[in-house]
Amino acid sequence: MTWVGLISDDLVQHRIVAQAIAEAGFTLSSSVTQDLAEIKRICRDHHMTVKACSSQPVWIVDTRHDLDHEVELFLLELDAIVIYLDRPLPPAGVANFEREYAQLLQKLAYSVAQGQQSLKDTTVADEVWLLAASTGGPEAVAEFLQALPPELGIGFLYVQHINTGFNDTLLKMVSRVSALEAIMAASGEVVRKNQLVLVSCDHYTKLLENRALLVQRKPWPGAYSPSVDAMIAEFTNAYGAHGGVIVFTGMGNDGEVALRLFGQRGGKVWAQTPETCVVSSMPDSAIGTGLVEFVGKPVELAKKLTAIYQGKYPQEAVV
Secondary structure, eight states: OOEEEEEOSOHHHHHHHHHHHHHTTOEEOOBSSOOHHHHHHHHHHTTBOSSOBSSOOEEEEETTSOOOHHHHHHHHHTTOEEEEESSOOOOTTSTTHHHHHHHHHHHHHHHHHHHHHHTTOTTBOSSEEEEEEOTTHHHHHHHHHHTSOSOOSOEEEEEEOOOTTOHHHHHHHHHHHOSSEEEEOOTTOOOBTTEEEEOOSSSOEEEOTTOOEEEOSSOOSSSSSSOHHHHHHHHHHHHTTSEEEEEOSOSSOTTHHHHHHHHHTTOEEEEEOGGGOSSOHHHHHHHHTTOEEEEEOHHHHHHHHHHHHTTSSOGGGTO
């Protein structure tokens, strides 16, 4: 979980920004005023000392009031990420709130990911595969995950059509059957090696250019939640040829449109054997694009992927 601090001399603005940050899923510990002693105490309490920093802290600073010089020097020494607010965030319900909130959240998510990369975090996945599924998907994906070795060195994004309120149930299922670390998508996070990130069915999720996840307040467009087409489009811009998409059992043709662009960018596309699907419409649609390079049962898909990343197939097969 990413740590975020807030510096503002405006008590009303402090309350509005603090609530917005917390709703976005970030851990907030804030200094109401530019009290250097209080800021140092907060950093110490969260093990964010100048000499030993476990991760780059992020400070949001209300710059409508000049920043105290000593506070500014301390943040520089701390090697903190600083986001400056040059205008107040309006209260929720006011006309401009959604736009201003989205801009703040995007800055925050982007900055957090940049901080992780600047610290040369070796756990961040260079190669990521997107798992797309609908009807019958949880069983097929579980079979696939169970057949993977514990440390393959790649990451996964899981996009599963489900009804609102079933995110936690699906996450528990994945955690139970897989050796991968399974987490819900959260703003500012990046997909890590040996990790599966479950995309929420409730909130549209973007992938920024530095591969940071940005979970927005708005719902997914179209008939499906989450939208495979929308997520593959985001995935294409962030990862390009560094990984691939596996289309599992499912109803409809969600993903077909975005797969064409993904294939043009050099991405790899695989699909579950239609005969083994509960409903084969999604893999059939993917196969119909002419982009699918490998078709197999869930276990066969896992074995093929394992062989590639354990060096039994040439590295050119995925990059």
